[in-house]
Amino acid sequence: MKDCVLFSKLSENTVQCSACCHRCTIKDGATGICGVRKNYHGILKLLVWNKPTGVAVEPVEKKPLFHFLPGTPIFSLGTFGCNFGCLFCQNAMTSQLSKTDRWKGMYTKFLNQLKEWPPEKIVSYCTQNTISSIAFTYNEPSIFTEYTVDVMKLAKKSGIRGVFVSNGYQTKECLDYIEPYIDAFNIDLKSFRTEFYQTICNAKLQPVLDTIQRIYEMGKWMEITTLVIDGKNDSDEELTDIAKFIAQISPDIPWHLSACHPEYKMTDIRVTPKSTLQWAYEIGRQTGLHYVYLGNISNNAHAHTLCPTCKTILIERNYFDVANNSMKRGACPNCHTHIPGIWG
Template identity: 45%
Template sequence: MPFLSVNFIIAQEECKISMIMKEALLYQKLSNKSVQCNLCSHLCKIPLGKSGICRVRKNINGNLYSLIYGKLIAQHCDPVEKKPLYHFYPGTKALSIGTLGCNFHCSFCQNCDISQITDKQIAAFGKSYQPNEIVDLAIQKGCKSIAYTYNEPTIFFEYAYDVARIANQRGLKNIWVSNGYMTEKMLDWMLPWIDAFNIDLKAFQEKTYHQVTGGHLKPVLDSLIKIAKSGKWLEVTTLIIPEINDSPSELNAIAQFIANHLGFDVPWHISRFFPAYKMNEIPPTPLETLLTAYEIGKNSGLNYIYIGNIPNNKHQNTLCPKCHNLLVERSGYHIYSYTLDNGKCPYCQNPIPIITE
């Protein structure tokens, strides 16, 4: 058998890669064929032959590749309320897509089977869709929007970027459901094409953030502020976990941040935790804790607070913050009544920030 040089083998690998993967955007080349990924705030410096924290961006011969471009692990037509987005085209459907991998390693991840994966799983799982095929599918299914969700969309940025531009051109809306750990540069690329965001604010203490996610708090806060200033629609979600982020002082800090830096009309979704992944010994969040968080949000001046992961609770409904009449009645992800009149409360004419057109 003839000897194959290392360079020849690498060239063959690059040829295979070009057929099934895509060179990454937003990275820079370093010395010794290392690269730095500038997509999320980990800013991974990746040696030759290695992958970043997300495991789906790999340095091959000094170039960074996305290993998951167009390789979807899930695509489903969901109520937009499931994202959750309660003030963005309520009652419509979103084609929700996701891949493998994540740039966080949350101990409580409820999608750990797709987010916390091995190299073998990356190679073995997923079905390929071209960007235009996803847009076609969304239109065929009668969806108003495409949601980039299930796992962290930042790590499949190149694909989401291509899909979002086509979707925008064909009259669809784009939704970004994220942990918020993207760089400012990446956010600058996506903001023109994304119409609504739901960002997780998982805690308000740096130590907690780093221990349970592997990330840091400040980049998430920076992303939230930038999105709020952009004028794009924003909703915030906090999964409340017993003994992790459920103290009144921490919940108050989150509510105050939303009120003072994002706006009183930004909806805050407070979700009940259920045992999952590495936190399967922790009990579900007590209802009393969620109600306490609700009152803390109200006392901070937030106008729209919703309790999630508890079916048939009245705190899924939208009330007028001025006259307190019921405007949108929900059960689970379904709307049972909707009484707004041209974007206003029909009882007191108070403008309600719900996007419908």
């Protein structure tokens, strides 16, 4: 447990958290919506500091990030809690445990049992195993921002890069706080409908759009993911709206379209048909996006990075493996078109 930085006092014992756009007002002894930031007599504390629920070394392609150090392993960690309550959450056992009254006892017990991963241990693991980046992922990292910054302050001294895989609900203060330490983002744009965010995620759409714009203006590398859900966000109009929004910021932002499987409280849907994803891909390309990728499907012809000018296959992927990378210093070897990203 550690004191939070992103909060202010409203009165002697009441605080307001400023890590995400819920901006919870939190009374003494209570936690915010995410369940991991608790008010102790007027000081907001981060309950999950040092306490990831899981750590793993994964291919960076799994985040997904396709234009960021391709083919390299990334140290990945997440914690309990989340500021969203997505009905389709694939990590609900950890992301929602801290928020469900029925599970609160289990949460406290599990939290006490978790192995500690202080910044020194994470950075030492990465340097010993030649791992060049760290991802804060699995649940929403802005709810444990202070832990991510403590890890990255140390990691930066060893030249390690930081990644946020996020739902994009950070406040401007949060983005400013992490800006020196985080090099790349994958932001979920789950829908382009206010109602979807309200009824399915317990959040709002506009703050996510604002975050995407801000990250682009900060000059950070960013890729966007949309989990395409059968009958929920897969209309031509909505997919076109998302593609247009991304394209007007920059057609060079990669858009990942992933298949959704029935999970958590959304077990009544069918797995996203491949034909839907294929159609979404066409919408993205016709809207002008240069890099559209499909994910969570087999026999995937749209996992490769193609030169947008001459169509040469630059990075060939087989699931999360990079089978071949023919790029030369961030450019197409055939026509020399610059390919945006962080290449090493």
